Amino acid sequence: MNQRLEDLLTKAWGPSLPVIIVTAIVALLLPILVHTFLYRARTPTSLPSFLLVGPSGSGKTSLLTVFENGSPAPTHLSQTPSTVQVQLPPSTKADSQKYRSEHDPTAKQRPKFLIIDTPGHGKLRNHAFEQLRKPQPHLKGIIFVVDSASLSSDTPGRSAAGLTEAAQYLHDILLLLQKRYTGAKSSKGPPELPVLIAANKLDLFTALPAQLVKSALEAEITRIRTTRAKGLLDSAVKDETLEEEREWLGDGGEGKFEFGQMEEVNVPIKVVGGNVIGADGSDISGWWEWIGEQL
Structure with a gap:
């Protein structure tokens, strides 16, 4: 043996x-x-992502094609969410690379990320809400596209239909983000989740500039918040046994709503103008810059 x-x-x-x-x-x-x-073991299994939301007709899906291909392409009404992989353009630098040496080979790499496009129709917005309700560890921000040419009204004292629709949708998005913070189990709360309001179609004569888009949305959200709060209070008076979740957006639902109030729940909001389609081509440099700040 x-x-x-x-x-x-x-x-x-x-x-x-x-x-x-x-x-x-x-x-x-x-x-x-x-x-x-x-x-x-050391490479992340998921890329950073951004959630693309906004009412139908705002130019949201056209913006997705510009992000992906560099130029707008014909689009159709979105029925289901879609995800595309995008790369930061050479003209935009990621915030994480600002302090790297020019001789560092990683500084020349253009970061990749995902954009999740969601349907803008009122009956299909549950897709966007579900994305916000479930944990999204790689979500870096939300891009809310609005048609800045549809926000002004020809009737004094009456809100434009486009403004009301955009403000209602934005109100619901922000309320979900606020509940995400107030419902956190840890005292530290969830990480910061910035929101970009992309004021699209600024190339049109009837479009409101970014600052007026901001003030118009804040005023309309204030009106919506007051109307909904009154409706809930009236329901509680009629039925004393009604247990309704009363969470008003912003500082207790009183006074004027301002985007700055959302910073208290780790949701900084920025309004930046641009246009996806125009006589001189797309101008989305401000939106690219915002994305670079989050990467």
Whole structure:
């Protein structure tokens, strides 16, 4: 028995062809396997993402094609969410790369991220709400596209239909983000989740500039908040047993609503103008810059 074991060991360590082949295969494959394991362990499995929302007709899906291809393409009414992988353009620098040396090879890499486009029709907005209700560890921000040319009204004292629709949708998005903060189980709260209000179609003569878009949405959300609060209070008076969740957007639902109030729940809001389609082409540099600040 000992002799047979000794013979096997002698053959295994001897200069035979099978031993040489096996040794060469192990020597070549082992470093590759170790590198692959370490790379997968340290490389994030998911890219950072941005949620793209907004009413129908705001130019949201056209913006998605510009992000993806650099130029707008014909679109149709979105029925289901879609996700595309996008790369930051060379003209925009990610915030995480601002302090890296020019000689650092990683500084020349253009970050990749995902954009999740959701339907804007009123009956399909549950897709966007579901994205916000479930945990999204890689979500870096929300881009809310609004048609700035549909926000002004020809009738004094009456809100434009486009303004009312956009403000109602934005109100519901912000209320979900506020509940995300107030319902957090830890005292620290969830991480910051910025919101970009992309005021689209600024190339049109009837479009409101970004600052007026901001004030118009704040005023309309104030009106919507007051109307909904009154409706809930009236329901509670009629039925004293009604247990309604009363969470008003902003500072307790009193006074004027301002976007700055959302910073208290880790939701900074920025309004930036631009246009997806125009006589001189797309102008979305301000939106690219905002995305770069979040990466």
